Amino acid sequence: MRPRGVAVLAAVVAVVCACSSQPEARQDPSAAGTTTTTAVTTTTTTPPTAVPGPGGTTIPVFQQPYAFGTPQQHVPLIVDGMVPVVRRIETDRPYVFITIDDGAVRHPAAVELMRKSGVEPTLFLNSKHVDGHADYFKGFDDVATVHAHTATHPDLTGTSYEFQRGEICGNADLLRAQLGARPKLFRPPFGNFDHTTRRAAADCGFTALVMWTAAVNDGVVQFQAGGRLNAGDIVLMHFRHTFVEDFLAFLERCKLDGVTPVVLGDFLADSQATV
Numbered sequence: 001m002r003p004r005g006v007a008v009l010a011a012v013v014a015v016v017c018a019c020s021s022q023p024e025a026r027q028d029p030s031a032a033g034t035t036t037t038t039a040v041t042t043t044t045t046t047p048p049t050a051v052p053g054p055g056g057t058t059i060p061v062f063q064q065p066y067a068f069g070t071p072q073q074h075v076p077l078i079v080d081g082m083v084p085v086v087r088r089i090e091t092d093r094p095y096v097f098i099t100i101d102d103g104a105v106r107h108p109a110a111v112e113l114m115r116k117s118g119v120e121p122t123l124f125l126n127s128k129h130v131d132g133h134a135d136y137f138k139g140f141d142d143v144a145t146v147h148a149h150t151a152t153h154p155d156l157t158g159t160s161y162e163f164q165r166g167e168i169c170g171n172a173d174l175l176r177a178q179l180g181a182r183p184k185l186f187r188p189p190f191g192n193f194d195h196t197t198r199r200a201a202a203d204c205g206f207t208a209l210v211m212w213t214a215a216v217n218d219g220v221v222q223f224q225a226g227g228r229l230n231a232g233d234i235v236l237m238h239f240r241h242t243f244v245e246d247f248l249a250f251l252e253r254c255k256l257d258g259v260t261p262v263v264l265g266d267f268l269a270d271s272q273a274t275v
Helices: 002-019 110-117 134-138 161-179 195-203 243-257
Strands: 050-052 058-060 095-102 122-125 145-148 208-210 214-217 220-223 234-238
Touching: 058 110, 058 243, 095 243, 110 243, 134 161, 145 161, 161 195, 195 208, 214 243, 220 243, 234 243
Parallel strands: 095 122, 095 234, 122 145, 214 234
Antiparallel strands: 050 058, 214 220
8 A cells, every 4th residue: 555655646746747847936926817815813702701690680700810629828727726717818819708698598590690700609508598408509519618607597605515516516517418518617697606606616627717897788788897898808698589689799899899709718728738
């Protein structure tokens, strides 16, 4: 087969030479007919800044400034058997964090809003809202992370260690059993806690107690101090009937203030994680 191929190649070369007495590049342009030039066009796709959302809304879109799920900072250490209290994240990067509590209203548009916006919230869920509705919350597997908020949402302050441990550990156990992973971050109901809460949370395997610096209610972002979102702010909202209005209000506020929502757990990584 190989000699035959060489013979065929030689024949082709002979035909080409017979058609042109000199290389094409050296031909007189005036002797040629019409010259056709083919242009190569390079298309650059710009990521969208907004996309259509549920009910005719517009969803602001954010691009990940780093690969979500990659540890960025370590969680503060547990001292004297008590978890640290985190009210904001110390960072000089323009990052903020959205957290969503309870799970009382299982809004059908929640996953769509998260996925289309590119934002991955942290959910602090109660056992009483997850139990019997695990399928709904499993739908957040690739768009949010789940952490703990007690079993029944009581005010923990002043209650016994046994009571608080039962609420906190029991919540963690149920979330692991029904959603597949044991949470590491804990938020006390109403933001109320004492030393017993911090000790019980540490004994239940938690690494931090998380508070907040701003909240979203009825489509309005409310600040504990100042009038804008700043780097490191942790924002609180809830699973309510106003979920769409609240989530969009947070996203629009981020655009206005020039900050990007990122994953809270990436900045509260276990000390064993690589940063």
